[in-house]
Amino acid sequence: MPSPKKNGDRAGATRWTGADWSSCRGESSRVVEMIRISEMINSSANTAASWQTVAKAKEDITYQHPTRRILSKKDHHLFLASPTYNLLTAFVFGLSDSVRETTVTTVQKAERDPIVNTIVKILDEAERLVADCPAEDAGGSRFGNKAFVTYLDKVESLLRQWHDKLGVTETAAQDDVSTYIFHSFGNKTRIDYGSGHELNFLIWLLCLNRLDLLPQSTFPQLALVVFPRYLRVMRVVQSTYYLEPAGSHGVWGLDDYQFAPFLFGSAQLVHHPHIRPMSIHKPLILEECSKDYLYLDQVAYVNSVKNVDGLRWHSPMLDDISSAKNWEKVEAGMKKMFVAEVLGKLPVMQHFLFGGLVPAVDGMSTEEETDVAGEMEEPEGGQGQVAPEGGMKHVHDHSGKTWDDCCGIKVPSAIGAMQEMKKRQGGESLRRLPFD
Known part of the structure; x- marks a missing residue:
């Protein structure tokens, strides 16, 4: 199936098509090497062994407040x-591998670890906070709603209480761990959300794992109970506050906000007897099976x-991927894409936070050395700076006036557009997720 024309692609965005999905050719030898390392870490046969190799003992950890340390191309390399890269990929791919050929219903009906129930209750409370912070009347604007700042302030006020429960x-330790969940809800200055914030949530789970609170036996519950x-x-936060997509690639991105549902969901569907990658075009399959498979949902x-x-028009990348021969190809491609498009992209990783549980390596820059604002302190409109190389600072441009914005295209939320249209037409709100 031919895809729509690529006019207006963001500069530097990688196009992943069905034709090269299994080969996943990188843009450079660095990406190829990243893929090789990730595949070595991440095969089902050695994920457990790799996890034991990269995970440190609790007593070896020195806590510190997480800050940005990827402030140049050198830092990114x-x-x-680094061992932290290996730790991160082993954990994320370990979650993915733990739910291969597994449905959401199977895991949700099984007995849960008590701490998993505690985390779910924390997330329940985070959702209830939305009702306490209603969106401001923005005159039909589809861009981020300022009430989101109040919401994040309330989240911040509960961090100590939440971690006491855990x-x-x-x-x-609380300062080290809680920073990640706080940053997993979005950026209060830019009022945006993207795969980097989603990654912060996974890092929060990684931190709890490193504190011996979430053993490897809980991985299926983390992927199919906690993450959903x-x-x-x-989704409630996005639909209420119209969070702008962080670093959007326009229609040429996999999704405006999320990545992990496709990674975990493709693993779930491996060896499925009748659901094929092309099945995502069948409304009945989506309706009947989305409750059990994150990818379909x-x-x-x-x-x-x-x-x-x-999908051909609003999500051509998903349309392209549906032409893959089987879910094994999709799963492998998603893992490679996580390495290349999330961990391998400076615009995403420049916001990544390193602390004591997820440490930086010697030689990486600090915010103090480069005079860079903290992640939540970066002013709206492009005053935050990173130094790509040679100490030459680069100013973020979030003005929305250029196509080569280093952090992607500043675009209004598609959810915001749909919600505003429904308000004008008196339609219903967004459907709820079928996960309890």
Whole structure:
């Protein structure tokens, strides 16, 4: 199936098509090497062994407040060759591998670890906070709603209480761990949300794992109980405050906001007897099976919030991927894409936070050395700076006036557009996720 023309692509955005999905040719030898390392870490046969190799003992950890450390291309290259990179990929791919050929219903009906129930209750509370912080009347604007700032302030006020419930009571440990969940809800200055914020949520789970609170036996519950609950919270937040997509690639991105549902969801569908990658074009399959498979649910959700019909037009990358021969190809491609398009992209990783549980390596810059604002302090409109190389600072441009914005195209939320249209037409709100 031919795809729409690529006019207006953001400069530097990689086009992933069905034809080269299994080969996943990178833009450079660095990406090829990243893929090789990730595949070595991430095969089902050695994920457990890799996890044991890269995970440190609790007593070896020195807590510290997480800050930005990827402030130049050199810093990014250091990260890609670091033990922390191996730790992160082993954890994320370990979650993915733990739910291969597994349905949401199977895991949700099984007995849960008590701490998993505690995390779900924390996320329940995070969703209830939305009702306490109603969106401001913005005159029909589809851009981020300022009430989101109040929402994040309320989240911040509950961080200590939440972590006390989890058994993280030491002040330094709380500061280290809680920073990640706080940053997983979006940026209060830019009022945006993207795969980098989603990654912060996974890093929060990684931190709890490193504190021996979430053993490897809980991984299926994290992927198919905890993560779907977080996903539902974020859909409510996005639909209420119209969070702008962070670093959007326009229609040429996989999704405006999320990546992990496609990674975990493709693993779930491996060896499925009748659901094929092309099945995402069948409304009945999406309706009947989305409750059990994150990939199908995310596709159904994307369809529901776009104001044009057909993946070919609003999500051509998902359309391209559907031509893959089987789910094994899709799963492998998603892992490679996570390495190349999330961890391998400076615009995403320049916002990544390093602390004591997820440490930076020697030689990486600090915010103090480069005079860069903290992640939540970066002013709206492009005053934040990173130094790509040679100490020459680069100013973010979030003005929305250029196509080569280093952090992607500043675009209004598709959810915001759909919600405003429904308000004008008196239609219903967005459907709820089928996860409880």
